[in-house]
Amino acid sequence: MxxxxxxxxxxxxxxxxxxxxxxxxxxxxxxxxxxxxxxxxxxxxxxxxxxxxxxxxxxxxxxxxxxxxxxxxxxxxxxxxxxxxxxxxxxxPTYNTYKADPLVRVDFSSLSAAPQKVAFEPGQTDGAFRDALAGLVGYDLLAESANAKALVAYYAANPGFIWVTGTEVNERAKQALRVLGEAASYGLAPSDYTVEVPVATVTDPAARTKEMIRFEMALSARVLRYIDDAQDGRIDPNKISGYYDFPAKPFDREAALKALAHTQETATYLESRHPQNPEYQALRVELETLKASEENQIVVDPKLKLKPGETSPELPKLLSLIARDLDDEMGGAYGEVLARLGTSETYGQELVPVIKAAQKKAGQKGDGVIGPRTVAALAGSSKADRIAKVQYALEELRWHPSDLGSPRVFINQPAYTASYIDGGVEKLKTRTVIGKVTNQTSFFFDEIKQVDYNPYWGVPQxxxxxxxxxxxxxxxxxxxxxxxxxxxxxxxxxxxxxxxxxxxxxxxxxxxxQQPSEANALGELKILFPNKHAIYMHDTPQKAFFQRDMRALSHGCVRLQDPRGMAAAVLDTSVDYIADKLAQGHSSQQVTRKIPVYVAYFTAWPDMSGKVEYFDDVYGRDDRLRQALEAVAAVRSPSS
Incomplete structure (x- = not known):
């Protein structure tokens, strides 16, 4: 040696x-x-x-x-x-085959022992309601377990009609039936809330009383289902996969029936159970617009690949779509070129700037090369696909708080973006990198707590x-x-x-x-919102990733292209302040304001102007949601 x-x-x-x-x-x-x-x-x-x-x-x-x-x-x-x-x-986590909770038969037997109380309707007596209870013998009403229990508990404590006056369906019931019938405008299925209305031709008193008591119970059961669906969604997202993490919203079913029994503004009450945020309303408008529109007749080959100098009969179709959707800025710059070369099958050099501009407008890199991603962005998907995406988005938004809060941070994974929104204004929007398909970013919301400067990286197991x-x-x-x-x-x-x-x-x-350094996996800072998924926002040494269109490339956390800007936003300070803190070495700073953060997953989502944009389903979660909704529909279909 x-x-x-x-x-x-x-x-x-x-x-x-x-x-x-x-x-x-x-x-x-x-x-x-x-x-x-x-x-x-x-x-x-x-x-x-x-x-x-x-x-x-x-x-x-x-x-x-x-x-x-x-x-x-x-x-x-x-x-x-x-x-x-x-x-x-x-x-x-893995994805599960969604199993919807089975419906149960409502057990009305305990209602005969209900205490005597004053009924709600003027002129309606306890005795009339009690006499009508005999009509429930042999009645098989199916409902969700929680709704079935609440139904019996409410009427046992409050033996009186909500939806019936005398022997007729009252105005309160008519409003409720109208709202239930309009469920499709919220992306819900009206068949889930169908109630058979008693016909006026029945004159036999005993038969009429039986019809009315059964109508009363059926409508209450379906109204409870509607409220539950409106405020919390039709499915439990956490049953789809461990990637989903949403708290159930409290729902006092007996209190809801009591409120309905005391109000004449039934429609207003039921409609108020839906999320009350601009995003939900924009999605509803988009849904109605799509349903009323004609199907896009211009279909471009989704596998089209075209470089400058090459020829394809699909090119004029793509150019016609660009021309159709021209705004003032693009129209002024490229309107004349499109008018002159719009039918050309040769992708000449004059058309390259047009394609680049259209790509950039669609949020892509703008390299002038036409491929499947460019076609998907410019030609869009079918009307049916867009309707489905909007309906999925409405369902997913029901899992969230009705008021999303302000200020807030909104991360939309399929869009690969993170935004800081305050007072209805998007004050910062930055590109993100999210988890790979094999290391997916979870779908949940939390609250921002802390910013770490020059952080350590604790290597996950x-x-x-x-x-x-x-x-x-x-x-x-x-x-x-x-x-x-x-x-x-x-x-x-x-x-x-x-x-x-x-x-x-x-x-x-x-x-x-890993110690703080230029090579640290978290870069120069991270923004924490402590959660069981160990997900947070952070910087990264791999800056080149942000130039890619498909940015599902991380182990699960959300990497930010502008971490300093986001840190300054949540701390309500300047980027210069953040730079000074970074120069001082490793430290942490608490966020003193309440700032919710949504680590969201929407393939259809409105921008701040209300225009709905569509994104690729990078994790295939829309299909998982479709399967879950179908499972719920299958359970509900035999209900009466």
């Missing part, structure tokens, strides 16, 4: 001393040799970006699993004393196991050289080289974090 230089020996001794001072478990002989004389995995101090394909510019996985911690007083076995464990990949562990088994000292810290359950530093990585498969009892 060559003799070591004095400086090398001193450095080696210092490394060994540091290891002993940290109190690490005993290292293996090979590991100690590598520490002293250098391993083959890279040079000390080398950043991940300098080592080719083994960098870890990921971010926290969409649903990070908790690490298994070692209890105080316990330590993992020394390296080399255990057999090498098989690496078990940590996977994210999923990335540590799935991506780092194979290399660590070959090169245990990799983390030390790459700027990561390894700590045990008590927070004590452990040299990476001292850990027997081969002993662990999927549960590693160490915490790993």
């Amino acid at each position: 060559k003799s070591l230089g004095k400086k090398t020996v001193l450095l080696s001794i210092a490394a060994l001393t540091a290891t002993l001072a940290l109190g690490a478990p005993q290292a293996s002989a090979d590991g100690l040799f590598d520490m002293l004389f250098g391993g083959s995995g890279g040079r000390p101090g080398q950043s991940p970006s300098m080592r080719g394909g083994d960098d870890y510019f990921g971010d926290t996985y969409g649903r990070g699993e908790p690490r298994k911690q070692v209890r105080r007083g316990e330590f993992p076995p020394p390296p080399g004393t255990r057999k090498q464990a098989a690496i078990a990949k940590i996977t994210g 999923s990335i540590l196991v799935n991506e780092m562990l194979p290399r660590l088994r070959r090169d245990p000292g990799y983390l030390d050289r790459a700027g990561y810290e390894v700590t045990d359950a008590r927070g004590k530093r452990i040299p990476s080289n001292a850990v027997d990585w081969g002993a662990y498969g999927s549960k590693i009892p160490y915490n790993v974090r």
